[in-house]
Amino acid sequence: KQEVTQIPAALSVPEGENLVLNCSFTDSAIYNLQWFRQDPGKGLTSLLLIQSSQREQTSGRLNASLDKSSGRSTLYIAASQPGDSATYLCALKDSSYKLIFGSGTRLLVRP
């Protein structure tokens, strides 16, 4: 059974710092992996999607990588800002019709 783990559960950094969020999974047979942002009380905003055949995707200050052989994905945030404070979720799609979510990393960027 596929399991998705995100470490750390919470992270606090000063503004301007570059940071990496981690996502690990137990079964490398995935179709894609998506990173989401969730603000308190709000819905999920898709940040990046990496197809299983890809190694990374970039959008602005965000870069997501995927290493299926090691069962890992990372989300790199450059020059963090207070507005980046949110919970970040990774979710992967396998051959079934659902996303399997990690429990998230709660990020606080201090001014």
Added chain:
Amino acid sequence: EAQVTQNPRYLITVTGKKLTVTCSQNMNHEYMSWYRQDPGLGLRQIYYSMNVEVTDKGDVPEGYKVSRKEKRNFPLILESPSPNQTSLYFCASSQPGQKYYEQYFGPGTRLTVT
């Protein structure tokens, strides 16, 4: 604007009183699903639908019903809500073969059952 909408956004109800949470998408997506989010348990899929009149159970379907009579709508029905169904609910949609199944989520419905 492409979006998934849910109503109501907040709902407080009592045990046993039937309720429906609506979900609608304007992207002509074939695939729709419902998730619930609980502290410590993350998001778990309740039901999904591959197309009109095609629905199937997810990981936690007990106590829920769904229907898909139109492509754009996918309501979640709680026939007899119980306190353990207090949760944050999300509807999602995607189109097979489009943008690698990227899923779009609604804003969420916070349900409290007393």
